[in-house]
Amino acid sequence: MKCPAEMVVYMHEYLDExxxxxxxxxxRAHLQNCEECQTHFHELKKTIALVQSTxxxxxxxxxxxxxxxxxxxxxxxxxxxxxxRHHPLLTAASLFLVLMMGSVVSSWDQDQQLSVSKQPNxxxxxxxxIVPEGEVVKGDVVVKNGDLxxxxxxxxxxxxxxxxxxxxxxxKVTGEIEEVDAIFEWLWYHIKKAAKDAVNVxxxxxxxxxx
Amino acid sequence: xxxxxKKRIKQVLKGDQDAYAEVVEIYKDKVFQICYRMLGNRxxxxxxxxxAFLRAYVNIASFNIDLKFSTWLYRIATNxxxxxxxxxxxxxxxxxxxxxxxxxxMYSQIASDARLxxxxxxxxxxxxxxxxxxxKLPEKYRSVIVLKYIEELSLNEISETLDLPLGxxxxxxxxxxxxxxxxxxxx
Numbered sequence: 001m002k003c004p005a006e007m008v009v010y011m012h013e014y015l016d017e018x019x020x021x022x023x024x025x026x027x028r029a030h031l032q033n034c035e036e037c038q039t040h041f042h043e044l045k046k047t048i049a050l051v052q053s054t055x056x057x058x059x060x061x062x063x064x065x066x067x068x069x070x071x072x073x074x075x076x077x078x079x080x081x082x083x084x085r086h087h088p089l090l091t092a093a094s095l096f097l098v099l100m101m102g103s104v105v106s107s108w109d110q111d112q113q114l115s116v117s118k119q120p121n122x123x124x125x126x127x128x129x130i131v132p133e134g135e136v137v138k139g140d141v142v143v144k145n146g147d148l149x150x151x152x153x154x155x156x157x158x159x160x161x162x163x164x165x166x167x168x169x170x171x172k173v174t175g176e177i178e179e180v181d182a183i184f185e186w187l188w189y190h191i192k193k194a195a196k197d198a199v200n201v202x203x204x205x206x207x208x209x210x211x
Numbered sequence: 212x213x214x215x216x217k218k219r220i221k222q223v224l225k226g227d228q229d230a231y232a233e234v235v236e237i238y239k240d241k242v243f244q245i246c247y248r249m250l251g252n253r254x255x256x257x258x259x260x261x262x263a264f265l266r267a268y269v270n271i272a273s274f275n276i277d278l279k280f281s282t283w284l285y286r287i288a289t290n291x292x293x294x295x296x297x298x299x300x301x302x303x304x305x306x307x308x309x310x311x312x313x314x315x316x317m318y319s320q321i322a323s324d325a326r327l328x329x330x331x332x333x334x335x336x337x338x339x340x341x342x343x344x345x346x347k348l349p350e351k352y353r354s355v356i357v358l359k360y361i362e363e364l365s366l367n368e369i370s371e372t373l374d375l376p377l378g379x380x381x382x383x384x385x386x387x388x389x390x391x392x393x394x395x396x397x398x
Contacts, residue, residue, distance in 0.1 A: 012385040016366060043396045044388055050341050050395055051360045059243035060257055064235045067264045071228060082227065 003030070003037055011041050015048065104190050114146040127163075133170060140175065161186065212237070216280050223271055235264050238281065241362060242288045248357045249292035251346035259295055263288040279371075285362065286372045289354045296350050337398065344394040352387030359384055 010027040013019040019027070031038050084091045116122060116129050119137045123130040127146040131137050135152040144161045150171035157175035158165060165179060180189045216237060222230035242263055247256035266287050267274075274283055345353060358364045358372060366384070370377045 008389075009385075012381075012388065015388065016381065016384070018366075040392075043392045046398075047388060047392045047395045048360060050337075050398065051345065051356065051391065054248070054338060054341050054345075054361065056240075057244055057247055059239040059260065060253070063239045063243065063257070063260070064232055067235050067239075067261050068228070068232050070261060070265055071231065071268055082229070 003034055007034075007037055008040065011037075011044060015044060101187075104187055113144075115142075115144040116146070117142040131171065133168070159189075161189070213279065213281075217276060220271065220274070220276065220280060223268070231268055234280075238284055239264075241281070242284060244361060245285060245288050245357055246292055248342070248345055248361050249289065249350075249353060250295060251342055255295065259291050260288065263291050266291070279368075282368060282372050285358065285364075286374065289358070289373065293350050293354065340398060341395065344391055347394070348387055348390055352383050352390060355380055355383045356387040356391065 007027060007030055010019060010023045013023060014027060031041060114124070114127055114129075116124060117140065119139060119141065121132065121135045121137055122141070123132055128149055129141075129143045129146055130149045131141070131152040131154060133151040137152065137154045138156065140156040140159065141148065141154050142159045142161070143163055143165075145163060146160075147163045148158060148160045148165040149168065150158065150165065150173060151168040152170070153172040153174075155174050157178065158173045159178045159180065161180040163179075165177060167173075167177075178189075180186055216234055219230040219234050223234070239260070243256055243260045246259045246263070247253060250256050250259065263284065267284050274280065345356065348356065354373060355369055358369045359366070364372065366377060366380055369375075369384075370380045373380065375383075
């Protein structure tokens with residue numbers, strides 16, 4: 001018996017789940033009577049089942065890592081941006097430090113000139129600031145880029161930056177004496193000063209209120 | 212899933228390479244499977260699957276974000292496989308993996324005194340036979356069969372993936388099925 005050629009087409013339509021009700025009816029009717037087509041249809045379904053049965057395989061280990069390693073290098077900008085996003089606190093801290101360092105170091109570089117706090121009875125000779133014998137200097141004395149020789153008395157702290165201080169036997173300082181030489185000490189001095197100023201602002205604010 | 216992928220792709224488009232790792236992680240098995248069934252060799256499959264992800268990354272700007280990413284990715288992978296098949300000379304290496312096996316090479320095909328348990332042999336042989344028959348299909352039938360029965364894509368998705376008219380996809384699937392039936396009917 002010669003089967004109608006469209007039967008195989010109907011089978012495929014069926015397998016694609018696109019068969020119309022009419023064709024399906026025709027196919028079913030034909031399959032009931034035709035052993036040859038039944039076998040054909042059965043073989044097709046078996047083939048599909050076999051192909052689908054091939055065990056699902058997985059990508060090898062480290063596949064993702066290998067792909068990522070092969071990607072072209074991303075723009076540095078993005079990497080930096082991501083780092084900033086992930087470390088906001090560090091970013092803020094380092095930004096602060098950089099700005100701080102910048103300003104302090106530049107001020108260190110710039111003023112190589114002798115400068116002294118303004119007290120009327122300080123005597124300046126070349127690179128040396130002298131507190132004359134018998135004189136009493138009120139308030140803190142700061143000498144930058146020069147030496148300080150104390151023959152008299154300072155009522156307050158004495159600070160010498162980038163220089164040395166000489167104390168005569170009769171000299172006297174009521175407060176602390178400090179010498180700042182290296183840049184790190186200079187930095188430290190700045191930080192301490194900033195902190196002290198801040199405290200002073202608060203304290204003076206309070207005393208103002210008391211008044 | 213597709214929304215996560217889209218989100219990651221937007222990050223990749225902004226230049227964030229790390230976001231791509233997640234995309235690879237999601238699709239690696241699927242892409243590897245396509246390549247393996249198309250090529251029938253694990254080493255080559257890994258090679259081409261990696262290449263596919265690499266191409267997708269490099270060309271990510273040309274991906275239309277409104278479309279399905281998987282379709283686009285599978286298209287890259289199948290095209291690379293077809294290129295590889297066309298270039299490939301029929302060659303055999305003793306240490307190359309046997310199609311359809313997991314980690315077996317040609318050395319294992321040389322008769323050995325030790326016998327494997329009967330069942331294992333049968334199951335391995337069957338898997339091997341199926342893969343071998345898939346590999347024997349002309350590549351135009353092979354790609355549609357792999358996408359249809361291994362990746363379980365719909366006919367429309369296959370048509371999009373391969374950029375072929377739906378009618379052509381159907382014809383190729385029908386012919387592919389018939390060719391496979393001829394080979395596998397007596398299994």
